[in-house]
Amino acid sequence: MDSRTKGKTVMEVGSDGVAVITLINPPVNSLSFDVLYNLKSNYEEALSRNDVKAIVITGAKGKFSGGFDISGFGEIQKGTRKEPKVGYISIDILTDLLEAARKPSVAAIDGLALGGGLELSMACHARISTPGAQLGLPELQLGVIPGFGGTQRLPRLVGLTKALEMILTSKPVRAEEGHSLGLIDAVVPSAELLTTARRWALDIVERRKPWISSVLKTDKLPPLGEAREILKFARGQTRKQAPNMKHPLMCLDALETGIVSGPRAGLEKEAEVGSQVISLDTTKGLIHVFFSQRGTVKVPGVTDRGLIPRKIKKVAIIGGGLMGSGIATALILSNYPVILKEVNEKFLEAGIGRVKANLQSRVRKGSMSKEKFEKTMSLLKGSLDYESFRDVDMVIEAVIENISLKQQIFADLEKYCPQHCILASNTSTIDLNKIGERTKSQDRIVGAHFFSPAHVMPLLEIVRTNHTSAQVIVDLLDVGKKIKKTPVVVGNCTGFAVNRMFFPYTQAAMFLVERGADPYLIDSAVSKFGMPMGPFRLCDLVGFGVAIATATQFIENFPERTYKSMIIPLMQEDKRAGEATRKGFYLYDDKRKAKPDPELKKYIEKARSMSGANVDPKLVKLSEKEIIEMTFFPVVNEACRVFAEGIAVKAADLDIAAIFGMGFPPYRGGIMFWADSIGSKYIYSRLDEWSKTYGDFFKPCAFLAERGSKGAPLSAPVEQARSRL
Numbered sequence: 001m002d003s004r005t006k007g008k009t010v011m012e013v014g015s016d017g018v019a020v021i022t023l024i025n026p027p028v029n030s031l032s033f034d035v036l037y038n039l040k041s042n043y044e045e046a047l048s049r050n051d052v053k054a055i056v057i058t059g060a061k062g063k064f065s066g067g068f069d070i071s072g073f074g075e076i077q078k079g080t081r082k083e084p085k086v087g088y089i090s091i092d093i094l095t096d097l098l099e100a101a102r103k104p105s106v107a108a109i110d111g112l113a114l115g116g117g118l119e120l121s122m123a124c125h126a127r128i129s130t131p132g133a134q135l136g137l138p139e140l141q142l143g144v145i146p147g148f149g150g151t152q153r154l155p156r157l158v159g160l161t162k163a164l165e166m167i168l169t170s171k172p173v174r175a176e177e178g179h180s181l182g183l184i185d186a187v188v189p190s191a192e193l194l195t196t197a198r199r200w201a202l203d204i205v206e207r208r209k210p211w212i213s214s215v216l217k218t219d220k221l222p223p224l225g226e227a228r229e230i231l232k233f234a235r236g237q238t239r240k241q242a243p244n245m246k247h248p249l250m251c252l253d254a255l256e257t258g259i260v261s262g263p264r265a266g267l268e269k270e271a272e273v274g275s276q277v278i279s280l281d282t283t284k285g286l287i288h289v290f291f292s293q294r295g296t297v298k299v300p301g302v303t304d305r306g307l308i309p310r311k312i313k314k315v316a317i318i319g320g321g322l323m324g325s326g327i328a329t330a331l332i333l334s335n336y337p338v339i340l341k342e343v344n345e346k347f348l349e350a351g352i353g354r355v356k357a358n359l360q361s362r363v364r365k366g367s368m369s370k371e372k373f374e375k376t377m378s379l380l381k382g383s384l385d386y387e388s389f390r391d392v393d394m395v396i397e398a399v400i401e402n403i404s405l406k407q408q409i410f411a412d413l414e415k416y417c418p419q420h421c422i423l424a425s426n427t428s429t430i431d432l433n434k435i436g437e438r439t440k441s442q443d444r445i446v447g448a449h450f451f452s453p454a455h456v457m458p459l460l461e462i463v464r465t466n467h468t469s470a471q472v473i474v475d476l477l478d479v480g481k482k483i484k485k486t487p488v489v490v491g492n493c494t495g496f497a498v499n500r501m502f503f504p505y506t507q508a509a510m511f512l513v514e515r516g517a518d519p520y521l522i523d524s525a526v527s528k529f530g531m532p533m534g535p536f537r538l539c540d541l542v543g544f545g546v547a548i549a550t551a552t553q554f555i556e557n558f559p560e561r562t563y564k565s566m567i568i569p570l571m572q573e574d575k576r577a578g579e580a581t582r583k584g585f586y587l588y589d590d591k592r593k594a595k596p597d598p599e600l601k602k603y604i605e606k607a608r609s610m611s612g613a614n615v616d617p618k619l620v621k622l623s624e625k626e627i628i629e630m631t632f633f634p635v636v637n638e639a640c641r642v643f644a645e646g647i648a649v650k651a652a653d654l655d656i657a658a659i660f661g662m663g664f665p666p667y668r669g670g671i672m673f674w675a676d677s678i679g680s681k682y683i684y685s686r687l688d689e690w691s692k693t694y695g696d697f698f699k700p701c702a703f704l705a706e707r708g709s710k711g712a713p714l715s716a717p718v719e720q721a722r723s724r725l
């Protein structure tokens with residue numbers, strides 16, 4: 001393969017008269033422009049050759065295709081690649097050349113056919129698949145639409161409702177379900193895939209099997225009136241669930257055009273909106289997230305050293321509270337045998353009960369069978385001492401946030417655990433060097449910072465100190481992958497990356513409220529921006545105990561930029577500590593529905609008088625845009641510090657940490673990507689102005705000042721990084 005080209009196709013013509021075209025573009029046979037243009041020329045050759053009666057399309061090495069080469073969107077967005085004429089691939093190649101050909105084609109699908117991969121297969125006249133293959137149109141997840149005919153062919157093959165479900169949720173189906181839906185014509189073992197596909201193609205030629213052009217099918221489409229109702233409902237749901245995104249609605253426009261005005265008009269509409277969505281900001285954000293998420297496991301100096309992850313056969317967890325039980329759940333769900341240690345029988349029973357409840361909720365929802373529940377629970381053993389720690393490969397400590405307790409535990413672990421055992425802490429704020437101070441095992445001490453609820457939240461912050469060995473990081477990255485978490489490797493400091501970014505966010509909100517802003521309007525503006533909830537609702541959910549413990553760490557370690565608000569401590573004094581006590585910034589009913597509380601004013605006024613703050617008429621009347629800027633620019637400022645200090649190796653890691661740890665909206669690309677979309681100059685100037693009026697909480701850090709003064713991107717690599725990693 002030419003080093004400048006990305007992938008290719010090869011064609012082999014058999015003595016049976018079947019031309020087999022294989023897509024080759026490792027690792028997932030993505031459809032780069034090179035692959036697509038090669039496919040076209042192979043196809044033209046097959047159509048022109050007299051010794052070819054039919055065509056089979058397949059993918060190399062057990063994968064049909066992961067879809068259009070996503071990096072191609074970036075090239076189009078940056079202008080480094082000219083987009084082909086609108087509709088060239090979907091209409092000229094896939095419809096007019098392939099589907100309308102005089103010779104039939106069959107897709108032989110192994111492993112996966114996603115996005116453009118599935119769309120290519122739907123343009124063929126039949127599809128044969130291996131068991132378990134993933135079939136889906138996940139394009140909306142990337143901010144694009146199924147642009148190779150998927151909006152037209154999928155509803156015609158599986159019906160409008162199922163097609164909408166697959167497209168709007170981006171969730172794939174397995175081959176077996178695809179077969180029952182009519183998407184797949186036969187499911188056969190891998191060893192029989194090509195022979196079956198070849199025979200099927202010849203059977204079509206001989207008219208022993210039907211010659212079906214999916215785009216012309218109508219039998220699965222509902223009557224027009226019904227289709228319009230279904231689409232209207234889908235639009236309503238989409239507006240509710242993705243209010244800040246345009247591309248899902250544009251995708252529905254393409255679907256509707258096809259149903260109302262016929263497939264040709266539908267294909268043209270699809271091509272038109274498919275080309276428009278590529279330049280949407282939300283699309284740029286989502287594509288950035290796709291690659292950044294996969295980039296977190298590439299850690300310079302660690303994952304490029306050829307280290308092989310060691311096998312972790314058994315894990316011990318210390319503390320069966322909220323976090324320990326969640327972590328245990330995540331591990332046993334991925335088949336790791338776990339020992340859970342607690343201080344006494346009562347707490348142990350409660351911890352195991354929490355794990356059980358986590359799994360039982362899956363059984364209730366139908367996503368886990370009773371047998372699987374029993375089998376999974378049998379992987380968990382309780383303990384009150386360290387005797388059973390003698391053969392564990394990893395320990396995760398998750399006791400309360402108390403330095404001396406954690407120090408004692410790590411000293412004990414050194415005595416009981418084998419030499420190779422990884423000693424991890426789930427601390428959310430404490431410096432790991434302090435935790436390991438009473439051991440000689442600094443090279444195997446690491447942070448495994450999960451987020452609550454640990455069996456649900458996708459992020460795993462892996463914290464390394466100057467002493468943590470590369471092998472330990474590689475091992476933990478592997479465990480993270482096995483338990484289906486997105487890991488981000490960060491350096492050691494108070495709060496690490498996520499909590500350091502989180503803190504100014506809630507602090508800014510307290511600051512504004514003490515100066516007269518309405519907390520409920522702040523929450524509403526932040527939710528509209530795309531966060532799962534606003535800062536006040538979040539404090540209620542997390543609980544004021546955790547909020548105060550975290551604040552204490554920050555006040556101690558970053559006093560110069562911590563805003564000390566008394567609102568939360570005052571409420572806690574009155575035993576309103578958040579959702580768990582049914583009272584916090586909101587009041588909660590039996591169903592935990594939040595409603596504003598007029599009494600909140602009393603606490604705000606008291607806190608205001610304690611801090612000596614005054615109501616500021618400008619801050620009382622903030623627009624939604626100003627609320628977002630005043631709550632998130634301090635977060636950007638802290639993210640810049642984290643980046644400049646080398647706590648995060650790449651700005652993209654902070655994007656992923658913000659999305660998966662804080663709930664920052666993925667379609668904004670993450671905190672640094674979003675900041676760059678606004679511009680460092682503007683952010684710097686706003687923070688600088690606020691710091692002059694309101695104090696050091698808003699003061700831009702040196703990194704932001706330097707980049708802001710030049711208008712340079714914040715996410716550009718840190719030159720001569722003073723890396724702590």
Ligand SMILES: CCCCCC(=O)CC(=O)SCCNC(=O)CCNC(=O)[C@H](O)C(C)(C)COP(=O)(O)OP(=O)(O)OC[C@H]1O[C@@H](n2cnc3c(N)ncnc32)[C@H](O)[C@@H]1OP(=O)(O)O
Nearest residue numbers: 028030066067068069070071114115116138146147148294
């Ligand atoms: C004018 C254009 C109109 C376009 C119309 C259209 O139809 C558009 C599309 O087809 S958009 C693409 C739709 N496809 C997807 O969204 C699939 C994305 N990929 C995945 O979901 C997963 O990667 C997977 C299920 C295919 C494989 O998962 P894993 O085994 O867990 O591996 P991985 O995710 O780590 O990926 C391995 C490497 O492969 C790269 N990669 C995967 N898919 C693509 C792709 N479609 N294009 C380019 N590169 C892809 C991924 O980045 C990984 O690369 P590394 O360098 O190893 O990190």
Ligand SMILES: NC(=O)C1=CN([C@@H]2O[C@H](COP(=O)(O)OP(=O)(O)OC[C@H]3O[C@@H](n4cnc5c(N)ncnc54)[C@H](O)[C@@H]3O)[C@@H](O)[C@H]2O)C=CC1
Nearest residue numbers: 319320321322323324341342343398399400401427428452
């Ligand atoms: N609660 C949260 O949202 C998050 C907490 N964390 C961190 O996780 C850790 C645990 O927090 P939570 O689970 O919320 O606390 P928790 O209070 O719910 O649970 C702590 C458990 O540890 C047990 N324990 C105390 N000493 C022990 C010992 N010597 N041996 C065995 N068990 C012992 C206690 O009995 C208790 O059940 C803390 O370091 C916290 O900072 C991290 C991320 C999020």
